[in-house]
Amino acid sequence: MFRKLWAATAASNLSDGVSLAAAPLLAATITRDPTLIAGITVAQRAPWLVLAFVSGALADRLDRRKVAQSANWIRAAAFAALTAGVLADTLSMPLLYAVFFAIGTAETLYDSVSAAWVPTLVGPEELTRANSRLQTTFVVCNEFAGPPVGGFLFAAAASAPFALGTAGYLAAVGLLALIPPAARRTDEPDGGPLTVANVREDIAVGARWYWSSPVLRALSLVAAAGNAAVAASYGLLVLLAQDELGVSDEGYGVMLAAGAVGAVLGGLAAGRVGGWFKPGTLILVTNLLSAAATAGLGLALGPAVTVALMALDGFVVLVVSVHMVTLRQQIVPNELMGRVTSVYRVVAVGSFAVGGIAGGAVAGAFGVPASFYAAGAAIAVASLLALPVLSNARLTEVRRRAEAAPAPGGPAPVS
Structure with missing residues (x-):
């Protein structure tokens, strides 16, 4: 199926x-x-x-x-x-x-x-x-x-x-x-009447579940920082390519393709990479590598180095994305998945606008490379702030509790 x-x-x-x-x-x-x-x-x-x-x-x-x-x-x-x-x-x-x-x-x-x-x-x-x-x-x-x-x-x-x-x-x-x-939903077999009142209550249940889970909040913080960094830096990549690296339009296309190639390879290798690391370690290592690659782009060390950094960033971002989605699906009751995911994604997707505005302001004040340094720093700081919550021991305990969670309509497990 x-x-x-x-x-x-x-x-x-x-x-x-x-x-x-x-x-x-x-x-x-x-x-x-x-x-x-x-x-x-x-x-x-x-x-x-x-x-x-x-x-x-x-x-x-x-x-x-x-x-x-x-x-x-x-x-x-x-x-x-x-x-x-x-x-x-x-x-x-x-x-x-x-x-x-x-x-x-x-x-x-x-x-x-x-x-x-x-x-x-x-x-x-x-x-x-x-x-x-x-x-x-x-x-x-x-x-x-x-x-x-x-x-x-x-x-x-x-x-x-x-x-x-x-x-x-x-x-x-x-x-x-x-x-x-x-x-x-298993707690409402007939789906119930579709009214404004019960949809509003459904949304509130999902929002409460999200907010009561420190792990989900930490995951969304890391995702939001990554998305904001993408908007702050990659939105200005064409200026970096033309003004700092002096590449042609074709060369800029190659840079974009390198990131996509890295992402495809990361998606294909995500399962195997997940076998090498525990989830907390994987989230931290991949995000720190992404932070380093993003900041490294600002150095404009040459087209070849830039292409390699783009590929590396695409690879690690897809790897961590796959495992963060899987982790979310493992700890959220399926009957609440749509509602909790919607709250999670509003936080993550909404950060694009913030990052785009911030990246433009930093570039205007300090130059285009500075937006890449700031974006890399944001990813690293968010990953380190989330580390205590996204530790291996904490994630193992949260997944264990999720398997023994109460009925879907009940309170969220402490995480």
Whole structure:
């Protein structure tokens, strides 16, 4: 059953990746204002800040297969509308914003569901491997295959990448239909009435569970620091490449590809690397390596060194991401997974905006390399602050308690 979810995720991620290149190209045919074009990314990210809690509650209350299918129906309809707009020559920036806000809304639903669904489709011993496959597929489809295909198709016909994206989302709907209906909350077999009041209470339960778990708070702190660092540094990578390293546009592409290659290798090797370290040690070592690589990029020691550091950072980030997701799935009751994950991801994803603003301010005051030094320092400090909570002994005890946790509606285990 997991293979069908995996295939559906690959199909939808390929559609996402195609739009990464095609959407800015399409926007550039309407306006040359960089602020308006950047607004597409804002529209797609905004639902994580305003709708993620509701998506998490729905992921736990409703049949997860139907929620996942609904998310892909929304994305297919949005891309179909965009395709029609291109063909009818009725494009506008408001239409693009509406389409990508809908895409972002669907992402909050699908990501909340898939995080909760995976542990029900594979055994505990296969959880790390399953997450590794999903993370690797994301990188391959979103960063390797999707953008080049999107750019090539757009050059052939502006509507083509969005028509392909529509087909990808519809294919995902069909693949998900092959999976047996997903289990509902065990403490509420009939799902209960879907009202504003009980959804609000569902959200509150998830938020309380998250807040009462020091381990989850520490994991989200580490994830937030990493995401903020990415926004603060990698958002300025093009300036570092051009002004400090003097590389060509092709050389900049090679740098980006190096990070993606490292990430794919990290996803493939995550299970094996996890066998070499205990979880607390793995989280600390990989984050410190990421901190060193990020700060090292600011030194601008040369294109070859920069490519190596990009690959190293991509590798360790994917390794630790796989194991942090697996750890979260192991300690959170599955009936609460959607709600708790939504709170966790609001903290982690919301940090992108903070990091982007901070990185720009640091670069403006002290120069572009300084943003990389500050980003590396932020990752290292967050990892060291979380160390007492994410120690090997603490994580072993938390996982042991999770296996003997009370009924899902009860209080969170002390962690």
